[in-house]
Each structure stands twice: as structure tokens, then as C-alpha cells.
Amino acid sequence: MMARVKAPRSVFVDFPLGRQCGKPNEPELQTQILKDALHVLVTATTPGEMVDLPYEWHEPFDWACYLRDTEQMLNEEGSEKQEWNPKG
Amino acid sequence: MSRIEYVACLDQQYQSQGFPPYKWSEFDSSPWTPFDKPLEKSSIALISSAGIFRDDQEPFDPWAINDLSFREIPVDTPFERLKLRHNYFDHRDALRDLNCVFPVHRLKELEKSGFIGRLVPKAITFGMGRLYKRTALQNETVPRIVELLKQQGADAALLVAA
Numbered sequence A: 001m002m003a004r005v006k007a008p009r010s011v012f013v014d015f016p017l018g019r020q021c022g023k024p025n026e027p028e029l030q031t032q033i034l035k036d037a038l039h040v041l042v043t044a045t046t047p048g049e050m051v052d053l054p055y056e057w058h059e060p061f062d063w064a065c066y067l068r069d070t071e072q073m074l075n076e077e078g079s080e081k082q083e084w085n086p087k088g
Numbered sequence B: 001m002s003r004i005e006y007v008a009c010l011d012q013q014y015q016s017q018g019f020p021p022y023k024w025s026e027f028d029s030s031p032w033t034p035f036d037k038p039l040e041k042s043s044i045a046l047i048s049s050a051g052i053f054r055d056d057q058e059p060f061d062p063w064a065i066n067d068l069s070f071r072e073i074p075v076d077t078p079f080e081r082l083k084l085r086h087n088y089f090d091h092r093d094a095l096r097d098l099n100c101v102f103p104v105h106r107l108k109e110l111e112k113s114g115f116i117g118r119l120v121p122k123a124i125t126f127g128m129g130r131l132y133k134r135t136a137l138q139n140e141t142v143p144r145i146v147e148l149l150k151q152q153g154a155d156a157a158l159l160v161a162a
Helices: A029-044 A064-075 B006-015 B093-097 B105-111 B136-149
Strands: A009-013 A047-050 B043-048 B052-054 B070-074 B082-084 B123-128 B156-160
Touching: A009 A029, A029 A047, A029 B105, A029 B156, A064 B093, B052 B070, B052 B136, B070 B136, B123 B136, B123 B156
Parallel strands: A009 A047, B043 B123, B043 B156
Antiparallel strands: B052 B082, B070 B123
């Protein structure tokens, strides 16, 4: 998605959605991610440049995990999964 | 670990349910303004798409479609006064620590330590999922946000895509 949008400068953190600035209650990691992003702000020279940051999530995750986690979240919170119907 | 191809996965998911293909934004080029200020003299604005609003503001609909609205959040707002409503991503870690998607505490610390000159006083939250009104977003919402950032003297904006 980022490659299509081509923000002037961007960094990619390979964490699941909802943790782009780091893990909860890990201020050192959060700070480092921000410093890395701000560093790119002042050092990037190519429009659309994307820098991959080296941080790794503690376990593998994939699309199935995203579906499972969001469903678990809704169940925990007692929210109904929204059923969308494409218009005919 | 191989990365999730969100575009392909979302396309597959929704088209298999009968939705027409989503027109993802795709640009051939990237806008560019050189950034020549040292960070320690720069004013940085925070923008987040995590569906965060203050308890006295209009809530975001967690299942929003075509929500072009945004909120201005004073960066000193205590987290107890902030709400997150967004069901298109697993927000449980963000609820444990909003800094995961709205890193104001860390940015305030970077300001205090002199790493950045200043965090502008009002952060912006907008960009709920399932947006089809691309033109309205670009022509109506975004110029208003840009104006607010300019009024606050922002030199750059950090966009956190939740």
C-alpha cells in the first residue's frame, strides 16, 4: 500500500496493524522507532523513499492472524461483526 | 518473515463477497520539498488514523464508511480522556498504550530532550477505513488539515497509519 501511495518519505515497521509506533508499554522501542522515522525526514534524498526498519515482531503473523485477532477482539468486546452486503 | 500483502488480501476478501474492486490510490510520483531544518529546531505535527477522539468530541464510528471528518486533539490531553473506536485493526495493544498508534508521550519526551524543537500543540486524527470518496478527501478534508498545521507552524507532519 505504501509503495502505491508514495508519501515523500516513509519508514516501514513490520509489526501487525495497530502497533506501527511500537509495542505497548515499551517506551524505548517506541522512542527508537520515532527517532528512526525523524532521521529519515532529515536524511532522505529521493521522493517516495521507503526505509525498512529492522524491528521484528516476537512471533510470526500473517493475514490469517489479522482475521483471527480482529475477530477475537470483537468477541472480547462484545461487538457484533459487521456484515456488509455489496449493493446489487 | 514474509510481509502481509494487504492489498491483495483485502481485494481477495471483498471481491469474493461480491464487492466491486476497490480503486486503491496509486501515484506515479511523490511530492517533494527539501527539508533543510535541523530536527532540534523543527516543529513536528502528529497525524494518526487510529480513530482516536476526545471524550467531548463527536465519536468515530468503528465501522465507518466514507467518514471524511477529522479531530483536533491537544497533545497534552491525558490518555484517560481519549477514546479509540476503530474495528478495522486489532486495537487491543493500542488500548493498553495509545502510544502504539498515537505516540504523543514519546514525542513530548523528544521535545523535552531537545531531539525535536517542538511538537505542535494539536494532533490530528482522521482517515477511518473504507474511504471511497477520494476526491472529497483530497479537496475538502486535507486542505483544512494542512491549514491547521500551517497555523500551528508545523515544519513537517508524522503520519501514523494505524
